[in-house]
Amino acid sequence: MTTLVILPAGIAWLLAAVIAPLDGRRPLWGWLAATGLGASLLAVVLLLVRVLREGPVEVVAGGWPEGVGITLRADVLGASFAAVSLAVVLVAFVHEVLLGVRSRTFPALVLFLAAGLSGLFLTGDIFNFYVFFEISMTASYILTGYREENSQVRAAFIFAVVNLVGSVMFLSGIAGLYHLTGSLDMEVVAGRIGQVELSSIIPIATVIFVAFSLKIGLFPFHFWLPAVYVGSHAPVAAILSGAVANIGSYGLLRFGADVLPDALSFGAPVVLVLGVVSIVYGAMQAVSRHDTSEVMAYSTIGQVGYILVALAVGGPVGYAAAVVYSIVNSLNKALVFLAAQLRGPLAGAAFAVGAFSIAGVPPAVGFVGKIALFKTSIEAGGLLETTALVVLIFAGSALSFVYAFQVYQRAFLAREYRNNKRPSPRATRVLAISLAAFVLAVGLWPEPLLVLGTESAALLLEGLR
Amino acid sequence: MSAPINNTTSILTQTVAKLLLLPTFVAAFAILVKGYAQPGDGFSAGVVASLGVLLQYLVLGRREAERLVTVRNAPTIAGAGLLLSLSVAVVPLFLGDPVLTHYPRPGEDVVYLGTLELITPVLFDLGIFFLVFGFAVGAIGAFARTISEQEEYAGPGTEQLEDDT
Amino acid sequence: MILAISVVIAVVFASGAFLVLQRDLLRVVVGIVLISNSAILFIIAAGLSRGSAPIYPIDEGAVSDPLVQAMALTALVIGSSVAALLLAVVYRLYVSHGSIDIEEIFRMEMREAEELESMNKTELDPEEEEVADERKLEKEEPR
Numbered sequence: 001m002t003t004l005v006i007l008p009a010g011i012a013w014l015l016a017a018v019i020a021p022l023d024g025r026r027p028l029w030g031w032l033a034a035t036g037l038g039a040s041l042l043a044v045v046l047l048l049v050r051v052l053r054e055g056p057v058e059v060v061a062g063g064w065p066e067g068v069g070i071t072l073r074a075d076v077l078g079a080s081f082a083a084v085s086l087a088v089v090l091v092a093f094v095h096e097v098l099l100g101v102r103s104r105t106f107p108a109l110v111l112f113l114a115a116g117l118s119g120l121f122l123t124g125d126i127f128n129f130y131v132f133f134e135i136s137m138t139a140s141y142i143l144t145g146y147r148e149e150n151s152q153v154r155a156a157f158i159f160a161v162v163n164l165v166g167s168v169m170f171l172s173g174i175a176g177l178y179h180l181t182g183s184l185d186m187e188v189v190a191g192r193i194g195q196v197e198l199s200s201i202i203p204i205a206t207v208i209f210v211a212f213s214l215k216i217g218l219f220p221f222h223f224w225l226p227a228v229y230v231g232s233h234a235p236v237a238a239i240l241s242g243a244v245a246n247i248g249s250y251g252l253l254r255f256g257a258d259v260l261p262d263a264l265s266f267g268a269p270v271v272l273v274l275g276v277v278s279i280v281y282g283a284m285q286a287v288s289r290h291d292t293s294e295v296m297a298y299s300t301i302g303q304v305g306y307i308l309v310a311l312a313v314g315g316p317v318g319y320a321a322a323v324v325y326s327i328v329n330s331l332n333k334a335l336v337f338l339a340a341q342l343r344g345p346l347a348g349a350a351f352a353v354g355a356f357s358i359a360g361v362p363p364a365v366g367f368v369g370k371i372a373l374f375k376t377s378i379e380a381g382g383l384l385e386t387t388a389l390v391v392l393i394f395a396g397s398a399l400s401f402v403y404a405f406q407v408y409q410r411a412f413l414a415r416e417y418r419n420n421k422r423p424s425p426r427a428t429r430v431l432a433i434s435l436a437a438f439v440l441a442v443g444l445w446p447e448p449l450l451v452l453g454t455e456s457a458a459l460l461l462e463g464l465r
Numbered sequence: 466m467s468a469p470i471n472n473t474t475s476i477l478t479q480t481v482a483k484l485l486l487l488p489t490f491v492a493a494f495a496i497l498v499k500g501y502a503q504p505g506d507g508f509s510a511g512v513v514a515s516l517g518v519l520l521q522y523l524v525l526g527r528r529e530a531e532r533l534v535t536v537r538n539a540p541t542i543a544g545a546g547l548l549l550s551l552s553v554a555v556v557p558l559f560l561g562d563p564v565l566t567h568y569p570r571p572g573e574d575v576v577y578l579g580t581l582e583l584i585t586p587v588l589f590d591l592g593i594f595f596l597v598f599g600f601a602v603g604a605i606g607a608f609a610r611t612i613s614e615q616e617e618y619a620g621p622g623t624e625q626l627e628d629d630t
Numbered sequence: 631m632i633l634a635i636s637v638v639i640a641v642v643f644a645s646g647a648f649l650v651l652q653r654d655l656l657r658v659v660v661g662i663v664l665i666s667n668s669a670i671l672f673i674i675a676a677g678l679s680r681g682s683a684p685i686y687p688i689d690e691g692a693v694s695d696p697l698v699q700a701m702a703l704t705a706l707v708i709g710s711s712v713a714a715l716l717l718a719v720v721y722r723l724y725v726s727h728g729s730i731d732i733e734e735i736f737r738m739e740m741r742e743a744e745e746l747e748s749m750n751k752t753e754l755d756p757e758e759e760e761v762a763d764e765r766k767l768e769k770e771e772p773r
Contacts, residue, residue: 006564010555017547021540062565063557072564127701134708141715150726151739157719161650164662164712168669171705175669175698179676184697504683508707597707604714611721 002059004050005074007043008082008118009132011036016111024107030097033107037093037114041086044118048079052455058124071185073124077258077323077456081250082121084327088242088334089114091435092235095338098427099235103146110239113139117243121250126174126184126259133170133247137163140244147233155231162224166214169207170251176204177259190259198262205263208255209271216248218308219278222301229297234341237293241300242334249307249326256311257319257460268312275308276392283399292340292407296333299358299400303329306369306396309389310376317379319460320453321372327449328369331439332357336404339432340411344423346433348412353436355404357443360397365443370397372453474524482524486533489517497594498581507590511597518602527609535598536606543599550592553585635675643668655723655730659716666709670702 015036022029051057056075060066093110101107116136120129141163145156178184180200181192193201210221217225229237256264256271264271282302289295307329310322336354339347353364360370370393377389423429442449493514496505521530530536557566567585569575576583642664649661677698684696720730727735 002563003558006555006558010551010558010564014548014551014555017544017551020547021544059563061563062567063563063570127704131704131708134712138708138712138715141712141719145719145722148722150723153719153722153726154735154739157655157716157723160712160716160719161658161662164716165650165665168666171666171669172672175673175676175701178673178698178701508703600711607718608721 002057004043004047005057005059005072005122008040008047008086008122009115011043012040012111012115012118016108016115019111020105020108022104024104025101027097027101030101030107033111034090034094034097036111037086037090040114040118041083041090044079044083044086047074047122048076048083048452051076051079052451056459067183067185067188070128071124071187072122072128073186074122075456075459076452077253077459078121078123078250080323080327080452080456081246082118084330085117085121085243085246086114088330089117089239091334091431092238092242092338095238095428095431096233096235098425098431103148105142106146109139109143109146112136113143113239113244117247120247124186126177126186126189128184130167130171130174134167136244136247137167140240143236143239144228144232146236149231152231152233155228158224159228162214166211169214170211173204173208173211176207180204186254186259190261193260194262198266201260201263202266205256205260205267208260209252209267212248212251212255213274214248215251216245216304216307217301218304219274219281219301222278222282225301226294226297229300230291230293232293234293234337237296238334238337241296241337242330245300245304245333246326246330249304249322252307252311253319253322253326253456253460257314264311265314268314271308272312275305275312278302278305278308279392279396280305283396283403286403287399287406289403290410292411293337295403295407296336296340299403300333302396302400303333303358306373306393309393310373313376313380313389315379316454316457316461317372318376319457320450321369321376323456324372324449324453325369327452328357328365331435331442332366335432335435335439338428338435340407342424342429342432344426344429347424347429348408350429350432350436351412352408353439355408357439358404359401361401363440363443365439365446365449367443368446368449372450478524482520486517486521489520490514493517493594493598497590498587500590501582501584501586507593508597510590511594511601514594514598515601515605519605522605522609527606527613530609531606536602539599539603539606541599542595543603546592546595546597546599548592550589550596553589553592631678632675635671635678639668639671639675642671653732655720655732658732659713659720662716663709663713666705666712670705670709673702673705674698 015033019029019033024030024033047057051074056073058071058073060069060071062069089110093107096106113136116132116134116139119132120136123129123132141156141160144159145153174184177189177193180196181189183189183192214221214224229241232240279302282298282300282305286295286298286302289298303325307322307325310318310325312318313321332354336351336358339351339354342350357364357366360366373393374390377386377393380386380389493510496513497507497510500506500510518530518533518536521533535542554565557568558564560566567589569584581587646661646664646668649657649664652658652661677695679692679695681692681694684693723735724730727738729735729738
């Protein structure tokens, strides 16, 4: 049953090729694409269950011997990221189909994006990772300009240019890794990199770190992010922050913790400082903004900081927290971006759940993420560091509580909102509410999520032994 | 739209460009099929073939170039190519082999067509050829359209700005 | 050889980086193309080896590394298609703004936003601003 590794990307890709020439504005093709995404998601979930039971699944494309062909590998880390990303893409896409697709290429682009995402999360080959990464990024450049408002097109251009520079840096990093180890297989690279001197790994690790930080929008590399999120249409923003941003956190975990662990532990202080600055900066900026999507854009910068802090602390607890928090964050962001634009009964409730979740209030799933982070900071070592991190995370959460409810107040409680009698289609509201219910449900029964975190951390640490 | 940029290209260039179209396709096909024994593949074949079409655009202008059947159907060609390649990649799954496995397997008998071995990679590369050719020709066509539209309206920016205010 | 290729990479990258920082969007696109080509040169440099073509039957002696060439080819394809996409976006910006100077485009958008705000300040509140925004869009769409 190794076929399961190929299915998620394969279904989406084939369907994208079929739908591309058709008029995607017709609901029929939209629903066909949604079905395809659903099938991909189902395959990923089945794969995830299998991987949890029996360990990583591996296929070498073309029936080549191992080490020669391109390896497709699904492990618990990749499969969990693939599952959450595809779920977010599916929900956002269905939302847009319910609202009415306005561009004929939209379904095909979303399918290409999904194919790229599932391909890159389920590969064991560095260069293959890059190729799928480019497929999904190119699709997302075009999606940013969806609806073709002038500011959106400008945002798409900036997004594309900045991220292309990031991609090129990542490509150089790949070339460096290949030069040092003579292989592109992640496992082989991770095995051989131990014999290489640390001083030659550090530049490569820095380049790769900067490349992924650009994607994820970490503090000094965040400058493109607000412009893009403010401009883009709500479902697209949900896809960008809930699914595409996962590439960055997955890349940091995979390349930092799995492939280049020595470099990560060497650079941990820098990563920690950047994470802390990102948390503070993002939260401060978010509190001072008014526009909903602008607040959420800065909030994204802040949330990324938590993942970085967890990554820097490392160890079983830190990596588990990073995985859990990434998953939690993409669910939160998808919910908040989708619900913020909705009007009518219960739309405010769905948004409130997302806001609670970002602030880390139980029983929303954000609470689980915050608990994992507190555990991480207790692991961090010295009393001073622990106290500082706990205070920081607490302050960050308090600030996110403030900005989340400022937005809530402005968007849902203000008089203008009440006067605005134009409820969104019921189906979109039902969708947002079911996503909110899912967020609450995972928060109430977090064991599966925590298992994913600990299993991923165990997998990442296996290489170190 | 007035006649394409005829005044800048002489009759000699135009004739040569027309004559060159078929040979470029033949050369592209040669690159495509010899890729199994010598350097060459579907991608470079697609690029060479689309260069032939680009030459038509440059010399004869958009009107003339778009009489070619391939130009009008460029997106369809690209889509069909992608589908062909993807299905060649996926079919082995149904036969119980890993994705992208090619047939016949090493050591098995091969059917020859002249000196060309009929193996599934030929089909895969054909798909790549169509994809690259379709994409390149489509992109060239799109850019050519924007240029000729611009000539028609004599600068698109200014009048639209007036509209807005 | 190593020195030569590193100097080439450095020069190509530096020119690309210089162009990306320009205000003219076409130059930015050319800069991106140059930067991605410098990365491709870097890939080739990462597996620089001298030998015959790695195609069966292999002659005696060294064979050059085929993997870097495959990677370079893939990166070239990606680079060229992304360049086409960027050019299309630049053209779209030119159509809507009548300029390909990023600062001018910014200024124009700021002016538009301000006009919209001053128009709405009088009676409309933020929510309806959105409605007005959409209405304006609908008006624009036909063209």
